[in-house]
Amino acid sequence: MPLPSSLLTDLPASVPSEIFTTLIDAADVHIERIVSHGQSSPDGLWYDQGRHEWVVVLKGAARLRFECEDAPVEMKAGDCVNIPAHTRHRVEWTTPDETTVWLAVHYGVQR
DSSP states (O other): OOOOOOTTSSOOSOOSSOEEEEEEEOSSEEEEEEEESSOOOOTTOOBOOSSEEEEEEEESEEEEEETTOSSOEEEETTOEEEEOTTOOEEEEEEOSSSOEEEEEEEESOOO
16 A cells, blocks of 8 residues: 655755755656756746646645736745647746645646
């Protein structure tokens, strides 16, 4: 029988760069835990992914920016957003005061 685990345990004391941990990688879905601590996307970088991405902040806070929007999306623990494939976006900010833990679900067919 599978044993339960927690996405909020085994968090590193220091996070010099974002940590991506694959939890499930299957033909139709990729699920990962992302751990951030004050990181943001490099200047000028916009993610343009071939799969949809549903992301939830489990702990901490973050700010996402979508190229097609004027204002950023503020996210705190419990907030989620679905990002359609090829929607250009970036992580503008994650709180430097605590660790931010995300759960990202990538799904759909890459084109």
